Amino acid sequence: xxxxxxxxxxxxVPDPEDxxxxxIEEFRKRRPRLVDEVVTMAHGAGGKSSAALVDxxxxxxxxxxELENLGDGAVLALPTxxxxxxSTDSYVxxxxxxxxxxxxxxxxxxxxxDLAVSGARPQWISAAFVIEEGFSIDxxxxxxxxxxxxxxxxxxxxxxxxxxxxxxxxxxGLYITTSGVGVIPAGRELSPLAVRAGDRLIVSGTxxxxxxxxxxxxxxxxxEADIESDSAPVNGLVEALLAAAPGTRWxxxxxxxxxxxxxxxxxxxxxxxxxLDEGLLPIDPTVLGCCDMLGIDPVYVANEGKFVxxxxxxxxxxxxxxxxxxxxxxxAAVIGEVLxxxxxxVAMRTPFGxxxxxxxxxxxxxxxxx
Amino acid sequence: xxxxDEFRDPAAARALVKSITExxxxxxxxxxxxxxxxxxxxxRHGIEHLLPENIELVHGPGCPVCVIPMGRIDxxxxxxxxxxxxxxxxxxxxxxxxxxxxxxDAKARGADVRFVYSPLDSLKIAVENPDKHVxxxxxxxxxxxxxxxxxxxxxxxxxxxxFSVFSNHVTIVPPIKAILESPDLRxxxxxxxxxxxxxxxxxxxxxxxxxxxxxxxxxxxEPLDILASVHMLLQQYAGGRCEVENQYARVVRPEGNTAxxxxxxxxxxxxxxxEWRGLGFISQSALKxxxxxxxxxxxxxxxxxxxxxxxxxxxxxGEVLKGAxxxxxxxxxxxxxxxxxxxxxxxxxxxxxxxxxYNFGRLHRETALMVGQGAPVG
Numbered sequence: 130x131x132x133x134x135x136x137x138x139x140x141x142v143p144d145p146e147d148x149x150x151x152x153i154e155e156f157r158k159r160r161p162r163l164v165d166e167v168v169t170m171a172h173g174a175g176g177k178s179s180a181a182l183v184d185x186x187x188x189x190x191x192x193x194x195e196l197e198n199l200g201d202g203a204v205l206a207l208p209t210x211x212x213x214x215x216s217t218d219s220y221v222x223x224x225x226x227x228x229x230x231x232x233x234x235x236x237x238x239x240x241x242x243d244l245a246v247s248g249a250r251p252q253w254i255s256a257a258f259v260i261e262e263g264f265s266i267d268x269x270x271x272x273x274x275x276x277x278x279x280x281x282x283x284x285x286x287x288x289x290x291x292x293x294x295x296x297x298x299x300x301x302g303l304y305i306t307t308s309g310v311g312v313i314p315a316g317r318e319l320s321p322l323a324v325r326a327g328d329r330l331i332v333s334g335t336x337x338x339x340x341x342x343x344x345x346x347x348x349x350x351x352x353e354a355d356i357e358s359d360s361a362p363v364n365g366l367v368e369a370l371l372a373a374a375p376g377t378r379w380x381x382x383x384x385x386x387x388x389x390x391x392x393x394x395x396x397x398x399x400x401x402x403x404x405l406d407e408g409l410l411p412i413d414p415t416v417l418g419c420c421d422m423l424g425i426d427p428v429y430v431a432n433e434g435k436f437v438x439x440x441x442x443x444x445x446x447x448x449x450x451x452x453x454x455x456x457x458x459x460x461a462a463v464i465g466e467v468l469x470x471x472x473x474x475v476a477m478r479t480p481f482g483x484x485x486x487x488x489x490x491x492x493x494x495x496x497x498x499x
Numbered sequence: 500x501x502x503x504d505e506f507r508d509p510a511a512a513r514a515l516v517k518s519i520t521e522x523x524x525x526x527x528x529x530x531x532x533x534x535x536x537x538x539x540x541x542x543r544h545g546i547e548h549l550l551p552e553n554i555e556l557v558h559g560p561g562c563p564v565c566v567i568p569m570g571r572i573d574x575x576x577x578x579x580x581x582x583x584x585x586x587x588x589x590x591x592x593x594x595x596x597x598x599x600x601x602x603x604d605a606k607a608r609g610a611d612v613r614f615v616y617s618p619l620d621s622l623k624i625a626v627e628n629p630d631k632h633v634x635x636x637x638x639x640x641x642x643x644x645x646x647x648x649x650x651x652x653x654x655x656x657x658x659x660x661x662f663s664v665f666s667n668h669v670t671i672v673p674p675i676k677a678i679l680e681s682p683d684l685r686x687x688x689x690x691x692x693x694x695x696x697x698x699x700x701x702x703x704x705x706x707x708x709x710x711x712x713x714x715x716x717x718x719x720x721e722p723l724d725i726l727a728s729v730h731m732l733l734q735q736y737a738g739g740r741c742e743v744e745n746q747y748a749r750v751v752r753p754e755g756n757t758a759x760x761x762x763x764x765x766x767x768x769x770x771x772x773x774e775w776r777g778l779g780f781i782s783q784s785a786l787k788x789x790x791x792x793x794x795x796x797x798x799x800x801x802x803x804x805x806x807x808x809x810x811x812x813x814x815x816x817g818e819v820l821k822g823a824x825x826x827x828x829x830x831x832x833x834x835x836x837x838x839x840x841x842x843x844x845x846x847x848x849x850x851x852x853x854x855x856x857y858n859f860g861r862l863h864r865e866t867a868l869m870v871g872q873g874a875p876v877g
Contacts, residue, residue, distance in 0.1 A: 146827050150861050153833035164840065169607040177839045350616060404870055424849070476862060476870050481722050482509045483545020484871040485859035491838040 154473065158397075160184060175385035176490040201243035201381060204313065211315075214249030216240055217308035223497045225272075225302055227346035229338070229357030232305055233275035235433055235499060238362050239384065240309040241283040245364035246380040246436050248319045248371075249311030254280060257291040259304040272303070283362035285309065317371065321398035323378040326469040329445035330395075330403065331438045333366050333452055334359065334460040335411045336388050340430035341419050343498045352422070354415050361434030366458050373451030374444035382436040385499060389428035389487045391437045392465070392475045402468035405487060408480035411460040428477075429490045431498045439467065506721030512549065515726040520551045522733040528554045530732055531822055532690040533675060535562030535850025536720050542859035544722040548867040554729065557684075557822035558855075560674040560778065561692050563639040564591045564848035565820055568774045569808040571667055572597030577803055578634050578665060579610040585628060587621035588636035590614040591848045596841060598808045618650035618664070625654075625662035634797050638667045642694040644786060645759040648766040651792050665797040666788050668767065671695045672703050673784035674775060679711045683823050688732045690725065691717035693747045698763075700755025701743050708741045719747040766792055774807065776844055777817020816843035819852050826853040833857060 143151060161181035171178040188196060195203045202216030218239050225232040237254065244251040256276065260269070280287050338359040345352055363382065371377055379399070383391045388410070396403045405428070412420075412427050420427045434457065440448045445463050452461035475487040532538055538558045541547055547556060560566060572595050579586035579602060586602070593602045593614060606612040611631075615621050618635045625633035637647045647664060654662050671692055678684060691704055696717045704715045714735040718728035728746040735741060745751055766789050773785030788796035797803075810816065814836070815829040826832055826845065836842040838854055845851035849858075862870075 146825075147863060149827040149833060150863065153857075153861060156834045156837075162840075165604075165607075167604075167607045169603055171603070349620065471863075471866060474862075476866075478870055479507075479544050479722075480509060481507050481512055481544045482871055483549055483722070484862055484867040485543055485545050486861050488838075488858050 154471075158473065174490065175390060200247060202247040202249070202309075202311075204247060212313040214244045214247040214311045214313055215308070216243040216247070217306065218243060219304060219306040220499060221301070221304050221497050222343065222499050223301060224343075224346055227358055228342050230360035230433070231272060231275055232303060233272040234279035235358075235360050236305040236307045237276055237279035237283060237285070237287075238360050238433060239499060240307040241285055241362045241364055242382040242384075242434070242436065244309050244311035245362070245367040246382045247311070247313070248317040248380070249313045250368070251283060251285050251309055251311040251364055253288045253310045254285050255289045255291075255308045256287050257306040258293065259300050259306075260292065260294050261300040261302050262294055262297045264303055269303075279362070283364060319377065319379050321379050321395060324395065324399040324401055324439050324467055325378070325441070326401060326467055327442050328378060328439045328467040329442050329463050330392070330405070330465040330467070331370075331440060331445065331448055331452070332383070332388065332411065332462060332464050333363060333370075333436050333438070333458055334434070335413050335416070336383065336432055336435060337412060337416050337420060337427035337430035339433040340387070340498050341416050343431075344423070345419070350423070352419060354419055356413070356416055356419065359432055359434040361457055363434060363436050363457075366452055366455050367436070369451045369455045369458070370438055370440075370448055374438075374440045374448035376441040376444050377448070378439040378441070380436050380438045383432045385431050386490050387427070387429040387431055388437060388464075389426070389475065390490055392487060393489045395437070395439065396473050396475050399467070400472045402471045402473075403465060403475045404468060405465040405475065405477045407477050409462055409464045411462050411464075428487055433499065442466075506719070506723045507544075508723065511723055512726060515723070515730055516549055519554070519726065519730050519733060522730070522737050523551055523554055526553065528687045528733070529557055529685060530554070530688050530690060530729060531557040531559045531678070531686050532718070532725070533559040533561040533671070534690075534692045534694070534720075535565065535848060535852070535855075536694065537690055537718060537725060538562070538852050538855045539850050540720050540722055540725055542855040545859075545867055545871055546722055546725055547860060548862070548864050548871070549726075550729065552864075557686065558819065558826075558852035559689075559822060560678065560775070560820045561640065561671060561695070562820075562845070562848050562850040562852070563643070563669065564595060565816065565844040565851045566669060566674070566775045566778070567592075567595065567638060567667055567844060568776045569597050569810060570774070570806055572601070573599065573808055574803040574805060575636050575665060576600075576602060576605045576610075578797060578801060579605045579612050581632075581801065583631050585611045585613060585624055585631045585633045586636065587613050587615045587624060587633060589616075589638065592636055592638060594841065595844055595847050618647050619653065622650050622654055622657075622659065622662055625659050626657065629661060632661045632663070635662070635664050636667070637664050640669055640671050640692070640695045641698040641763070644668050644763050644767060645698060645756070648759070648762045651766045651788065651795055652762065654795055655792065660794075663795050663797040663800050664788055666767070666786060668786040669773065669775070670784055670786065671699070673781045674778055675704070675707065677778055677781055678821055679707065679713070681821055681823070684821065686713060686822075688714040688716070688735070690728050690732070691715045691743070693717060693719050693724075693751065696745075696747065696751045696755065698756050698759050701745050701751065701753050702755075704743045708743060712741060714741045715743045717743070717745045717747050717751055719750065765789065775820075776810065777820040811842055814843040816845045816853075819843075819845050826856040829853070833861075
């Protein structure tokens with residue numbers, strides 16, 4: 130497949146349907162509007178509503194060049210020339226324990242992964258706890274132990290923290306906020322602007338495990354399936370990938386909103402088209418079966434230990450081989466490619482031979498997954 | 500997932516498309532897929548662009564979320580805002596706009612609105628919360644009526660006092676008839692509803708060929724089902740036949756589900772008339788909770804405002820539902836009305852034609868074909 134123009138060129142007269150499409154694309158590029166009077170769950174779902182809230186409330190108030198990149202972490206240059214990545218995230222997952230993990234290891238892995246996909250080697254973590262009155266001390270000890278184990282596995286240290294207790298009913302058990310700092314080795318430049326037509330998209334492993342595990346763990350679906358969260362640090366995988374494919378353009382961890390949201394962020398930030406090949410997506414058959422049953426598209430289901438990387442076509446093979454040689458990377462695969470056209474759009478080639486759009490997720494199929 | 504793969508086989512699809520193209524010739528064909536589920540499959544798998552350009556699939560009224568008029572949403576919100584009411588609904592309905600926002604907005608303002616996967620889950624909430632009154636917002640064609648019927652039966656058996664159903668159940672035949680009576684639509688035939696037919700069987704559609712001279716093929720929901728059904732419709736024309744056929748025989752029995760029909764008749768009764776979004780009032784087209792179950796009828800237990808609310812002027816959902824215009828022909832499509840900020844119902848439900856087209860189908864035919872037939876990148 131080549132990157133030749135796929136939309137009608139300018140001298141052709143667009144038909145009415147094309148005119149509608151062009152109008153929609155112009156509209157999609159506009160700054161998202163914040164029309165709501167109160168915060169709804171959709172503002173926390175990672176889709177367009179979240180973007181609108183962040184843009185109109187927080188970016189508006191805090192405006193500065195580092196923030197406006199809106200990456201997974203801020204990249205900060207020290208006077209000495211060294212660069213740090215700095216990231217923060219809150220964890221409110223319900224239930225706080227689920228097959229394959231808990232709020233504790235999620236709080237470490239999530240922040241470690243945000244730093245890693247920024248190109249940094251994660252080093253220090255802070256942890257703040259909001260605890261509901263009545264929470265078991267034994268359970269808290271156990272979760273702290275799990276955080277320590279997750280930090281050890283990722284090679285990071287928890288170096289500072291804070292504890293707050295709120296009255297019964299003012300929180301749902303336990304919320305954790307972690308922040309992290311990592312050092313970006315000299316010479317690493319990852320940016321959506323480096324992405325070129327013909328580049329390949331790689332995913333580091335099976336998708337949709339975490340979101341589906343949480344959904345089933347809530348126990349109100351009456352579906353019994355052996356699905357575990359993929360909660361894991363990806364910094365080891367990232368280092369292996371960057372060593373094997375030094376031309377790597379850009380990475381992002383596919384958490385809330387899943388692969389589909391990440392692909393859209395890429396298409397919009399880089400001004401390129403992205404084609405995903407549905408037949409190449411690594412998905413556990415049980416997870417796929419559950420998604421089908423519930424009418425949920427696995428490309429929008431959250432992951433907590435997977436990232437998407439864009440690499441030059443000639444490095445795709447070695448990149449996948451490097452990932453597969455690492456623990457947790459056995460299912461890594463090339464899943465799509467970058468096209469010059471149509472810019473800002475993610476399309477999916479279905480195994481059936483058809484094509485469809487993969488847009489930003491709207492609404493919230495499953496709140497409080499992380 | 501083998502049971503799915505065999506209905507998504509690309510080689511079988513190519514063979515069917517080839518045969519369809521041959522039989523279709525140069526004639527312009529317009530087939531309506533009645534079900535929103537079909538519409539969803541058509542866009543999700545890019546079937547529109549696989550078919551030759553002279554076969555147009557017209558999206559029909561069979562999207563239960565889409566046909567609910569605004570006034571009923573306002574009533575639902577009124578119910579949700581009553582003190583000590585837990586209002587339960589399928590997830591899709593949460594985002595449907597009424598005249599004062601959606602149930603999602605009501606929830607954000609403090610109403611106890613919960614989404615459930617089954618009416619039985621709602622009954623469970625009632626049993627677990629005896630100090631609250633739990634209302635289930637029942638929507639859907641005959642497909643979902645039996646599950647509400649079972650819930651009513653169970654509620655009575657358990658003697659639950661704090662549970663009621665706000666019924667918006669509708670039936671499929673009256674809107675098909677309304678569409679056939681509509682002068683601005685010339686259809687060549689119908690892809691008949693699959694899931695509804697598991698309950699009602701295929702006999703209720705006989706009037707379509709007999710009275711209106713249009714063929715019907717009851718179709719399944721996998722992409723190959725759609726292609727096979729289009730093929731069967733064309734073959735009827737080629738063979739000079741006009742009848743009701745059943746492509747979805749692996750699930751649909753000709754007589755339907757007689758046990759479910761019996762249960763429905765016990766727990767529900769026809770309303771004299773009901774307002775459909777875009778189609779207006781259609782007589783004997785909807786179901787209310789049976790008088791014998793009046794204790795469980797939210798419309799009896801609460802005095803809802805029941806005000807009829809006109810659709811927003813800009814919204815052309817009605818025209819879309821009748822198949823009179825394509826989603827992209829609506830003036831507000833994709834700009835003022837998007838899945839994020841829907842004005843009309845067709846943009847809310849994943850089965851709505853506008854949402855399906857917006858989310859999956861907004862690709863130029865050439866682009867779609869080139870991407871779809873490109874070599875796999877792996």
